Amino acid sequence: MAISVEIVHSGRALVLKVQADSLETDNVAAFRAAITPLLDKSAHFVIDLSDVEFMDSTGLGSMLSCLRIVKSKGGTLRLCSLTSEVKQLFEMVMMDRVFEIFDTPEEALAK
Amino acid sequence: MLFYSDGVTDLKLSNGKRLGMNGFADWVESRAHLPLDEFLSEVEALRMEGLTGLSAGDDFTCVAIRYRGAEIVKDGYLLLWADSGSLRKVRNYVKSSARESSIGFTDPEINELLLAVQEAASNAVRHARAGQKGIPIKVSAEIKNGTFIFELRYPGSPFDFSSVPEPVLDGTKEGGFGISIIKKCVDDVAYVYQGDHNLVTLKKRPKGSGIENGNIS
Numbered sequence: 562m563a564i565s566v567e568i569v570h571s572g573r574a575l576v577l578k579v580q581a582d583s584l585e586t587d588n589v590a591a592f593r594a595a596i597t598p599l600l601d602k603s604a605h606f607v608i609d610l611s612d613v614e615f616m617d618s619t620g621l622g623s624m625l626s627c628l629r630i631v632k633s634k635g636g637t638l639r640l641c642s643l644t645s646e647v648k649q650l651f652e653m654v655m656m657d658r659v660f661e662i663f664d665t666p667e668e669a670l671a672k
Numbered sequence: 673m674l675f676y677s678d679g680v681t682d683l684k685l686s687n688g689k690r691l692g693m694n695g696f697a698d699w700v701e702s703r704a705h706l707p708l709d710e711f712l713s714e715v716e717a718l719r720m721e722g723l724t725g726l727s728a729g730d731d732f733t734c735v736a737i738r739y740r741g742a743e744i745v746k747d748g749y750l751l752l753w754a755d756s757g758s759l760r761k762v763r764n765y766v767k768s769s770a771r772e773s774s775i776g777f778t779d780p781e782i783n784e785l786l787l788a789v790q791e792a793a794s795n796a797v798r799h800a801r802a803g804q805k806g807i808p809i810k811v812s813a814e815i816k817n818g819t820f821i822f823e824l825r826y827p828g829s830p831f832d833f834s835s836v837p838e839p840v841l842d843g844t845k846e847g848g849f850g851i852s853i854i855k856k857c858v859d860d861v862a863y864v865y866q867g868d869h870n871l872v873t874l875k876k877r878p879k880g881s882g883i884e885n886g887n888i889s
Contacts, residue, residue: 562757586794587759615763617790618849625846646783653856659843
């Protein structure tokens with residue numbers, strides 16, 4: 562299943578939109594390959610997950626990997642527009658306490 | 673699919689008997705789940721067994737072809753090859769089974785079921801044979817006494833879910849969540865190793881069903 566990451570807004574922070582209906586074991590390597598070069602383009606990021614209807618533990622791990630990379634450079638990474646299914650996963654493993662999560666990209670950028 | 677010359681079926685085994693077509697079919701059936709390179713190593717071992725004390729005069733050719741694109745759906749189970757896209761097929765199978773049942777799961781409960789199934793099947797794909805593709809996975813879903821029962825059966829090294837430690841939830845570790853997610857999403861998780869197969873059974877009941885929750889065995 563194809564996956565790509567598109568820059569949908571450039572400013573003080575880059576908004577990166579994940580273009581796939583799932584982020585999971587079968588496409589997580591492609592996701593990492595797509596997003597890693599983009600993490601060099603700014604210090605501050607918002608990842609828009611509005612298209613992602615399903616995420617498993619490997620997808621979650623890739624989000625944590627992005628957070629670690631960005632934080633190691635002194636930057637910030639926020640998530641926005643999580644579907645109810647993905648939000649349920651984050652709350653289940655308490656990752657809603659680890660990530661800053663917003664309802665919309667605008668809210669994530671405004672803070 | 674196997675193509676083979678009659679040197680295979682003409683093999684005389686250590687018990688002195690000719691292998692024959694039926695004997696070869698039985699022999700293949702018990703090894704059909706193996707990755708093809710392992711399967712062909714077994715064929716080679718069979719040839720060596722058959723050559724004991726005999727000349728190597730007969731031709732011996734065996735070509736094995738495996739088509740991994742198809743899955744088999746029958747009443748009560750789905751059989752497919754662990755490969756790219758197989759996890760989505762398993763999720764779709766479970767989602768349809770849960771939705772078509774009259775068990776009364778809410779959407780969040782179905783999502784929990786899918787998460788548990790995904791993590792269990794993902795483990796099968798990644799750990800069964802150290803990531804080797806072409807692993808057959810058999811899954812079944814049934815409703816019994818108000819409980820959704822999912823079974824996952826796959827060959828490979830034993831992987832005991834109950835021995836995995838609890839994950840670190842402070843964001844410092846990127847992995848180790850899978851088993852914890854399974855435990856949180858279903859009411860019962862059971863694991864056994866039968867022969868050279870892992871068998872994982874997940875059970876989930878709708879909240880408010882009045883049935884006591886169990887645990888891991």
